[in-house]
Amino acid sequence: MHFLCSRAIALSVSVGLAVLLLGSCERDDPKPDCMDCDLTGIPYSPTPHSVLIPADFPQLEIPADNPLTVEGIALGRRLFYDPRLSADSTMSCASCHLPEFGFTDGKAFSLGVDGLLGKRSSMSLANIGFAYHGLFWDGRAATLEDQALMPVEDPLELHEDWANVVDKLIRSAEYPTWFRQAFGIKDKRDITKELAVKAIAQFERTLISANSRYDALFIRFEDFPTEEEQLGYDLFFDFEPSVPDAECGHCHGSVLLTTNNYFNNAIDSVGNLNEFADPGRGKVTGNYLDNGRFRAPTFAQRGADSSVYA
Numbered sequence: 001m002h003f004l005c006s007r008a009i010a011l012s013v014s015v016g017l018a019v020l021l022l023g024s025c026e027r028d029d030p031k032p033d034c035m036d037c038d039l040t041g042i043p044y045s046p047t048p049h050s051v052l053i054p055a056d057f058p059q060l061e062i063p064a065d066n067p068l069t070v071e072g073i074a075l076g077r078r079l080f081y082d083p084r085l086s087a088d089s090t091m092s093c094a095s096c097h098l099p100e101f102g103f104t105d106g107k108a109f110s111l112g113v114d115g116l117l118g119k120r121s122s123m124s125l126a127n128i129g130f131a132y133h134g135l136f137w138d139g140r141a142a143t144l145e146d147q148a149l150m151p152v153e154d155p156l157e158l159h160e161d162w163a164n165v166v167d168k169l170i171r172s173a174e175y176p177t178w179f180r181q182a183f184g185i186k187d188k189r190d191i192t193k194e195l196a197v198k199a200i201a202q203f204e205r206t207l208i209s210a211n212s213r214y215d216a217l218f219i220r221f222e223d224f225p226t227e228e229e230q231l232g233y234d235l236f237f238d239f240e241p242s243v244p245d246a247e248c249g250h251c252h253g254s255v256l257l258t259t260n261n262y263f264n265n266a267i268d269s270v271g272n273l274n275e276f277a278d279p280g281r282g283k284v285t286g287n288y289l290d291n292g293r294f295r296a297p298t299f300a301q302r303g304a305d306s307s308v309y310a
């Protein structure tokens, strides 16, 4: 229930129209009185932000309706680390995406707010803005904006209701100002989940990792690799004829160390393609030939020692 609508609800109960009027608490309808909800006194002049993209990286595609601004990124960062996004205020996005683990949690399966074990492993968010072939292991979310809607209501993750989250944000001391500065809303009650996920996506697009030892040694040639590092590189990318080919680079290739495509690595032994406990990509495309395929990830460790988080 929308707390700011409580007066409208009390009124409505008296005339027996509770259900009708509850529905009318949506933001487009005339708003009930609100003492200090007007935000127009706070200046709105967002500052465009251009992310520093390393020269050898692909283009960072930014949706036309969600340009990066300093204020939007700052808001997204706050939301990302805010436990108010969870049912019992114990967890945030960052509980499973820790910067020190390349934005994963370093676990095989992540634990949600109810202490329930998730079904998959948390994924690195290093260079996540460049993942253009779908998000999640199975690619079921198309954009970072779509993706960020999901963990809040996932029973195995934050297990909260977006309407409650939005209420908490409206009621908080600072968020209305931050939403005003980022998106120019005129009234506290104009905060929506759609704006919240836009801000989170803006923040995520700045998580660029290009400063690991790998980058220094093999992309920028700033230092000499040890013998073992060179051997690993040659095995990984099949570059040296005298060294056997490990073929890793086909799927974990490019400067991002991933092609972002979906593969079946034959990790699970099954009698046929319909027997996978987790069908992965196949559940999303509906094509049984995609069963058992998962997205080739970038390497979390690469983010872990990175200092470039613009």
Ligand code: HEC
Residues within 6 Å of the ligand: 080, 085, 091, 092, 093, 094, 095, 096, 097, 110, 111, 112, 113, 118, 120, 121, 122, 123, 124, 125, 128, 131, 134, 135, 136, 137, 138, 144, 147, 148, 151, 152, 156, 157, 158, 200
């Ligand atoms: C309980 C742990 C947990 C929490 C909390 C959590 N995540 Fe995740 N995250 C995961 C797991 C596990 C996956 C992979 C799930 C899958 O493939 O089904 C994932 C995947 C992702 C991905 C996809 C990455 C890729 O490479 O495709 C993004 C982006 C992401 N999370 C962002 C967020 C944001 C934003 C929040 C907060 C709103 C959040 N996560 C909260 C565990 C968590």
Ligand code: HEC
Residues within 6 Å of the ligand: 121, 124, 236, 246, 247, 248, 249, 250, 251, 252, 262, 263, 264, 265, 267, 294, 295, 296, 297, 298, 299, 300
């Ligand atoms: C055919 C494509 C392909 C090849 C070749 C390949 N991988 Fe992968 N790799 C994947 C996929 C897909 C995953 C996701 C796990 C899965 O399959 O369920 C993965 C997962 C990983 C992970 C886990 C990353 C994480 O965040 O959990 C590591 C590490 C890894 N691969 C390293 C390698 C190495 C080293 C090689 C070469 C010896 C290699 N891979 C060859 C596709 C590939």
